[in-house]
Amino acid sequence: MRVANDASKPVLFVTGHVPASRRGAFAALSQRTPIELALFGGRYLHGAPPAGAPTELPSRAVRQREVGALVRSKNYRAVIVGTGGRVALPLAWRASRHAAVPFIFWAALWRTPRIAAHLAAWPLMAQIYREAAAVVTYGPHVSRYVAAHGARRIFVAPQAVDNDFWSGPAEARSDDRFAVLFVGRPAPEKGLAVLLDAWQRSGLGAGAATLTLVGEHRVEAAGVRSVGTLDPLQLRNSYAACDVLVIPSIRTRRFIEPWALVANEAMNQACAIISSDAVGAAAGGLVRHGRNGLVVPAHDPAALAAAMRALAEDRARCAELGKTGSKDVMDYTYEAWADGFAQALAGPASASGNGSVTV
Numbered sequence: 001m002r003v004a005n006d007a008s009k010p011v012l013f014v015t016g017h018v019p020a021s022r023r024g025a026f027a028a029l030s031q032r033t034p035i036e037l038a039l040f041g042g043r044y045l046h047g048a049p050p051a052g053a054p055t056e057l058p059s060r061a062v063r064q065r066e067v068g069a070l071v072r073s074k075n076y077r078a079v080i081v082g083t084g085g086r087v088a089l090p091l092a093w094r095a096s097r098h099a100a101v102p103f104i105f106w107a108a109l110w111r112t113p114r115i116a117a118h119l120a121a122w123p124l125m126a127q128i129y130r131e132a133a134a135v136v137t138y139g140p141h142v143s144r145y146v147a148a149h150g151a152r153r154i155f156v157a158p159q160a161v162d163n164d165f166w167s168g169p170a171e172a173r174s175d176d177r178f179a180v181l182f183v184g185r186p187a188p189e190k191g192l193a194v195l196l197d198a199w200q201r202s203g204l205g206a207g208a209a210t211l212t213l214v215g216e217h218r219v220e221a222a223g224v225r226s227v228g229t230l231d232p233l234q235l236r237n238s239y240a241a242c243d244v245l246v247i248p249s250i251r252t253r254r255f256i257e258p259w260a261l262v263a264n265e266a267m268n269q270a271c272a273i274i275s276s277d278a279v280g281a282a283a284g285g286l287v288r289h290g291r292n293g294l295v296v297p298a299h300d301p302a303a304l305a306a307a308m309r310a311l312a313e314d315r316a317r318c319a320e321l322g323k324t325g326s327k328d329v330m331d332y333t334y335e336a337w338a339d340g341f342a343q344a345l346a347g348p349a350s351a352s353g354n355g356s357v358t359v
Contacts, residue, residue, distance in 0.1 A: 009077040010034035028338035071095035102133035134344035139284025157340030166268035170240030178209035181242035191248030198304035239269035267325035292325030
């Protein structure tokens with residue numbers, strides 16, 4: 001889908017960082033409509049380091065308090081803002097209403113965090129859901145959540161990685177043992193403690209299998225090795241060398257996994273997935289129980305242990321799940337992500353009187 005554009009008024013896209021996994025997505029969107037990135041920095045929660053704005057795209061570093069003035073300048077025909085940015089989001093919203101600039105909300109949440117800051121901000125969030133010109137979501141799990149809170153014009157921009165890179169050739173596997181992989185930050189919500197408990201319960205560490213941990217982890221247990229942080233080529237090789245990637249994320253008061261792009265990466269190497277039901281990639285339909293992986297209840301090491309044993313004992317089934325996943329992930333592309341935003345920008349604004357988007 002290509003959007004006719006007004007070169008004199010680009011779309012302002014306000015976000016904290018540009019992780020490496022997002023650069024191709026922004027480039028694809030810029031092929032549909034002119035955009036300018038406003039990057040305010042802040043806390044960084046992606047596994048890979050920030051890559052910086054694509055050099056081919058207009059971008060500026062801003063303080064969050066400067067975002068409102070940018071929107072009020074009327075130099076932009078629409079503004080897109082994500083969930084992050086406790087100051088940037090409300091300022092952009094109020095400025096968009098004052099200047100009659102259409103506001104597109106990029107939503108990631110699919111459960112309300114039970115923390116004081118978010119509860120205090122809830123009235124504003126509810127208003128944004130109801131009155132934004134459009135809401136663009138990570139997937140259908142987020143779409144269901146925002147629809148339940150009053151959003152009307154909802155579009156999905158599916159989470160994507162560079163499938164050409166992640167499906168590329170990898171080093172030949174050197175170990176025939178059943179190989180389990182975990183890739184994630186050393187944060188409680190990533191569920192590593194649940195995985196290690198499940199690993200011990202499974203008995204696989206006695207020699208029948210290996211568990212490799214990628215990230216800043218220091219764990220000593222039978223059959224477990226920690227390899228630290230890997231560069232993308234090394235990580236691609238690790239996906240190719242494993243039978244199953246485990247994503248055991250758990251729910252906390254402040255966090256539920258919006259997606260987990262490691263699922264997309266691993267599926268490109270025909271790796272089966274075991275995911276908890278607290279992972280957006282499972283709730284959003286990429287990881288499907290019995291089709292390309294297994295989905296188990298979060299916080300349940302016994303269920304996770306049983307899932308790992310089941311695939312270790314039936315490696316043919318495990319390989320078939322991985323093969324199916326390598327086909328399923330091909331629908332999750334940068335082009336599909338960009339189309340979701342292009343569709344949101346192409347339609348009329350909401351009935352709130354927040355303006356309209358001319359494309």
